[in-house]
Amino acid sequence: MRLDIVTIFPEYLEPLNVSLVGKARLRGQLDVHIHDLRQWTHDRHNTVDDTPYGGGPGMVMKPEPWGEALDAVIASGAGPQGARPTLVVPTPSGRPFTQALAVELSERPWLVFAPARYEGIDRRVIDEYGERLDVHEVSIGDYVLAGGEAAVLVITEAVARLLPGVLGNAASHQDDSFAPGAMENLLEGPVYTKPPEWRGRGIPEILLSGHHGRIARWRRDEAIRRTVANRPELLECCDPAALDKHDRKILAGLGWTEDPEGRILRPQGGMEE
Numbered sequence: 001m002r003l004d005i006v007t008i009f010p011e012y013l014e015p016l017n018v019s020l021v022g023k024a025r026l027r028g029q030l031d032v033h034i035h036d037l038r039q040w041t042h043d044r045h046n047t048v049d050d051t052p053y054g055g056g057p058g059m060v061m062k063p064e065p066w067g068e069a070l071d072a073v074i075a076s077g078a079g080p081q082g083a084r085p086t087l088v089v090p091t092p093s094g095r096p097f098t099q100a101l102a103v104e105l106s107e108r109p110w111l112v113f114a115p116a117r118y119e120g121i122d123r124r125v126i127d128e129y130g131e132r133l134d135v136h137e138v139s140i141g142d143y144v145l146a147g148g149e150a151a152v153l154v155i156t157e158a159v160a161r162l163l164p165g166v167l168g169n170a171a172s173h174q175d176d177s178f179a180p181g182a183m184e185n186l187l188e189g190p191v192y193t194k195p196p197e198w199r200g201r202g203i204p205e206i207l208l209s210g211h212h213g214r215i216a217r218w219r220r221d222e223a224i225r226r227t228v229a230n231r232p233e234l235l236e237c238c239d240p241a242a243l244d245k246h247d248r249k250i251l252a253g254l255g256w257t258e259d260p261e262g263r264i265l266r267p268q269g270g271m272e273e
């Protein structure tokens with residue numbers, strides 16, 4: 001996969017040289033190019049922003065340097081398999097970044113990131129490239145950062161770990177929270193490792209039993225409990241057919257009920273602990 005990132009703070013992206021992403025770069029699984037937006041400015045101050053039309057606080061990133069930068073990146077050569085890039089624009093006003101979207105982006109051979117600063121990028125840039133490329137405006141959460149570079153790091157790590165060969169164990173991400181499949185709509189439950197006792201605290205006996213079926217059931221039960229406690233809305237929108245009788249028994253014990261169509265409903269007036 002090829003990644004191009006256009007930014008006014010290239011040094012912010014140094015974490016892409018470490019951990020799984022850094023190793024993937026060294027192995028050639030991830031081809032990362034970082035570009036300084038100010039290279040495409042033409043005044044002595046390297047200006048990338050100006051006051052907003054219509055008034056208001058803050059500054060807006062100018063279209064000229066962004067247009068020249070993106071044109072240059074696109075013209076630098078086709079991505080793997082001759083592909084054109086997918087443009088990813090981190091913004092609080094974008095669609096939520098989810099594991100499903102991470103999976104979708106991991107299947108694209110070439111991603112170009114346009115992280116904004118200030119009040120954002122002149123809208124005409126997004127509209128212009130939306131006519132040429134597949135554009136994803138993406139939010140990593142309901143909060144506002146000083147700029148989009150942190151979101152680029154988040155998205156890159158979520159996507160890169162899904163690429164073939166990046167994780168040491170190819171099955172490692174299959175039971176992640178939010179992963180598509182059997183555990184979809186459930187957060188991942190608690191995990192344990194050696195030693196068997198630490199500061200007087202042991203581990204659940206079921207994990208020592210060697211009974212894989214019962215261990216899998218325990219993990220799913222714990223995933224349900226954690227989801228109820230931390231993200232109940234995920235369960236409310238799950239497919240009723242994905243829940244078996246044992247799931248429903250666990251939920252009933254936590255105060256949840258079912259409607260006539262089999263959909264589960266959280267307790268009125270709050271959740272049971």
